[in-house]
Amino acid sequence: MAQGEEEGDIEIEGGERKPLREPLLLQKTPSRINTSSQIAIVGANICPIESLDYEWVPSSPSPFSDLIEFQWMLVVSSGFRIYYQAFATYASCNAAFAVIAAVLCAYIAPAAAGSGIPEVKAYLNGIDAHSILAPSTLFVKIFGSIFGVAAGFVVGKEGPMVHTGACIANLLGQGGSRKYRITWRWLRFFKNDRDRRDMITCGAAAGVAAAFRAPVGGVLFALEEAASWWRSALLWRTFFTTAVVAVVLRSCIEFCRSGKCGLFGQGGLIMFDVNSASTTYSSADLLAVIFLGIIGGVLGSLYNFFVDKVLRTYSIINEKGPAFKIMLVITISLLTSCCSYGLPWLLPCTPCPAYLEEECPTIGRTGNFKNFQCPPDQYNDLASLFFNTNDDAIRNLLSLGTVKEFHIVTLFVFFVAIYFLGIITYGIAIPSGLFIPVILAGSSYGRLVGRLLGPLSNLDTGLFALLGAASFLGGTMRMTVSLCVILLELTNNLLMLPLVMLELLISKTVADCFNRGVYDQIVTLKGLPYMESHAEPYMRNLVAGDVVSGPLISFNGVEKVSTIIHALKLTKHNGFPVINEPPFSEAPELSGLVLRSHLLVLLNGKKFTKQRVMAGSDITRKFKAHDFAKAGLGRGLKFEDLDINDEEMEMYVDLLPITNTSPYTVVETMSLAKAAILFRELGLRHLLVVPKIPGRPPIVGILTRHDFMPEHVLGLYPHMNPHR
């Protein structure tokens, strides 16, 4: 047995001693051809830029479609000479990808810029903004994200994948797209607001599940961050969706195990495995963790502050036109290239550690210990972080038992660079997620603290990096349970759960003292009328009647066609109250609410009468239920489609069959705060305000989402203190 062991030793020894290979710089023979490079063989024989390899990598499929993200990975390792040429190649390749992404974004679908999570969140709150989930947005989101990540920006693909998932769900939910000639009849069952909202929640959950390979985390993300209304049927539907994602993802990873899909599926179902870590910790470690959380919270809220400022600045530039957008993208791209190419020069080289299973230093293709400008047996640790995929960089930062792999100075430089690059990159005209920049900055910050506190703490620096990432995520995004589960599913270390929970709680609490979560800030910045789940304090001093505005247009139960046409033409209102008047009732009374879209369908059907009489069942016979089903965005009848001649204009139409006779109402003296809660909790679009004292017209006005917005209320009552 002892002999066998020795033989084993020799084998391992042999495995470690890779076949001797001379550094490329010494290979002066012109016969060497770089076979793996497809595009940029700049000076293949005279320049030491050995491998500007672009590896074609499909990654993280979404369950709904053949969404395959093409992730291009750019690996540059350079030697001693002609650095400017190398830099020019590197920066121009990056800029070229950046321009493609920016052109797609600026000209085809401006709504695809940014993370997409705030937009999905706003949609699920009830804001049906134009083109948020349109097919063109979907297209740009997918390809823009691929080129954006390939351009070497400090951006993630997670946010865009959530938006992508929501877009696909929307496409399915409205039965395909008529504009792009893809329609499915069997999908028309989703043609109502609630089912469509459920579909999109499921899509967002699927996006997270695919991006992080975290099915339960996806469900919780959709619950905690995306959805505004929640019911148990929805929980069940999202859970089903992410279960399908998990099974599909697992099959794909299984299929790609042999490496035939490039980098796809690297790390298996668990992306950043730290399962093997020992997790005994003392009270000194707990103090370190609390310290990490407090500083992480402060830095996280500072991140939000800077992102907000930068977004406001960029929006001025972006408003000037697509050309300016593209210019901005190119500027940031060059800056990023300068940082990632320039900074490693400032740091010293590190000798390769002995007894390493990995190749060290790696020259060309993927690998951890980048040679960069260093002598043969050394590596540049900062280059190892910059010239890697984001996933690999995170994996390096979280790696266990590699305390000395990265210097303290390296970690500091990387942290500062990524922190500020992340801030200035968000807001340019490319699809850009926030998760990866925050995780990168957080884990380098955590590892840095881990190195500094090294002598005092038993925790591995890799675990410090994990906790740092948790503190940054908690400090910027302010989620708790979902981040906790996502981190658990990313790292597969259940025993770290108490520490991660503590970290998230501390950093969120600290950061909440300063400002709001980054997605909430962006929603506000975009001017989307988001309804918070609580009423603002000043609303308690107002009543519903105080904020109802505008002259109210209402219809009789049986109304002249010309009156309706006139009202539809003049206003953009989506709902009109219907008032029954004598002779159809004893006194004027509120009959209900009729929707603009239903009026258009009714008028288009031309079931008019010459006299002012109720038509009743005639009309219900003429139409089928699905005529009034909610059409997709930008579809359905438009006012311009109507063709009413002069004779018909003088006729009457019975509105009562299409009137919602049970609209929710509040009395005009109802507290505005309570009306807001009612509006929000029931997910209404219109809330009718009725008078308190009889003898007046039976309706005072209609409250819509915009009437509850602080801008509107405080605009009406400018002297009101918004904070009490």
Add this chain to the structure above:
Amino acid sequence: MAQGEEEGDIEIEGGERKPLREPLLLQKTPSRINTSSQIAIVGANICPIESLDYEWVPSSPSPFSDLIEFQWMLVVSSGFRIYYQAFATYASCNAAFAVIAAVLCAYIAPAAAGSGIPEVKAYLNGIDAHSILAPSTLFVKIFGSIFGVAAGFVVGKEGPMVHTGACIANLLGQGGSRKYRITWRWLRFFKNDRDRRDMITCGAAAGVAAAFRAPVGGVLFALEEAASWWRSALLWRTFFTTAVVAVVLRSCIEFCRSGKCGLFGQGGLIMFDVNSASTTYSSADLLAVIFLGIIGGVLGSLYNFFVDKVLRTYSIINEKGPAFKIMLVITISLLTSCCSYGLPWLLPCTPCPAYLEEECPTIGRTGNFKNFQCPPDQYNDLASLFFNTNDDAIRNLLSLGTVKEFHIVTLFVFFVAIYFLGIITYGIAIPSGLFIPVILAGSSYGRLVGRLLGPLSNLDTGLFALLGAASFLGGTMRMTVSLCVILLELTNNLLMLPLVMLELLISKTVADCFNRGVYDQIVTLKGLPYMESHAEPYMRNLVAGDVVSGPLISFNGVEKVSTIIHALKLTKHNGFPVINEPPFSEAPELSGLVLRSHLLVLLNGKKFTKQRVMAGSDITRKFKAHDFAKAGLGRGLKFEDLDINDEEMEMYVDLLPITNTSPYTVVETMSLAKAAILFRELGLRHLLVVPKIPGRPPIVGILTRHDFMPEHVLGLYPHMNPHR
């Protein structure tokens, strides 16, 4: 180095060879004294019942108090002779514990019987039933559960721990208990419905977190099963609670690591670790998993069906009085003893496997391979399951790489016995959780299927047992995400997640075809007026005015004291509408709603006037805000506490300062379904119904929770089809 290895080998060898110990049956010397037994040394020298050891074990602390569950473990291993005497000892000990639990339950707090989860669920839905969360219930729940588990019943401690957590939260939430002279002034901030509800949700989450050592699972359980309303602040609060639970639990386990707390903390933070399992599976395995899920779903719904029938039968017996309750408990206890003692005799002995690190067979104290009636080198595998703590039995069933440890017949007998014992045990007058019986039955079922499908499948039988438990849990409790996360945190195998999700989805879907979840059934059976989150279909055919009942009692804005006293005495209503009449307004108009509890406080203050005039600010000066704060259950002013003399009876009191002037209202023609949604989503207690046509009294009636119950509505309209 090779020499060192050899030395190590020898040491390991030495470690495995335990000091030789003769089986106790051979020790005939009368000098042997059983030192570890405290109570039942029945025939210590002549009888082979060597160890009826009662081990005192504090287990699973809750964060709110020094809740320490004393778990008594009963281990009986017997030899060849005097079996009847052994059985008598065993059965009578069990019965004694059972009687203690039953007496506590029957005489002190009948509300403590059963799981407690349905009651917590009902409370969080807004049902303030008497004594659900009273301190006496808390006391009986803790000690009744200890004695119930100690009596060897097939019951769990998880459900009672959820109830315990909720009770403690309630005690804290109402500022302690005045009856038991424990009050805290600084806790009076929770004196409103919403904060108290939040506290109790957190308590329930803490219960699950402590019971399963699953902090995230606890949050999700509270979300999915317990809570009826959810908002992000609550998510954050429950997450904080369970984080504290996790930290406390970890410290306790760390403290008890050396074994000084008995069985407490066994298994560390992960109770049933199957992390080491290989998780490659083929499509044949997937088929097996689907099969397992379908049958598991059917068996789960059958379990619910039987539990329902048994509960209905038992409730007839239990209604006859406490003595009958105790008789029933004793009967079931004897039946359980007979099963667990008698069934192992029917099965053959198994030779101990060679090369085992554990002691085999174990005689006395805890251990896996029970000798029971077998010859020295053999063990009885069914006895190993029955004569173990529930946790250890589950651990045995989930154990990996031990395919042959349990025979197919053993698993079948155990499964059938536990399945039916679980059904007949729930409903007797002891605190009894459902989780453990279901997990035990499910994992034995899963392991049985795993053994039967062994030749076809690559999955370990332990993993089959895990999937079987998942399918049973999904089939009975119908939760998804929370069960999934709880199972993940119990077993620490992230790679099994897709399979567990699939299993839960399949079994829930199958079981939903037959009946409802077990907790919903119990809520209905107890007659608690639970508001579902959706409206029943027949409600769409009714309007709010159709179900308003009873003569309505309303007050004037300034009302005579005697009228109020009269109304309070005659009715049990909790809310009264206030109507302003001339001369205080032009026409009779609805001013708002006044609560019974506020009226009592107002009358007690005796701020009356001789004339019928508005008092206004006089009254607000007299009272402070917290006078009207919600008192705890069974506290606050009662009608009997009022002391109004005849002179005061003729005086007037101004109700307007204490009137809620913004009550939610619906028009009488509002669809009942929409009114129900409004009532449920906003968590109301009273919903005012106002007339549609002016000129009538300004209020038609008040809708309360009971008016929406199917019994009430279908009682009024018996010919209505309840399903459409």
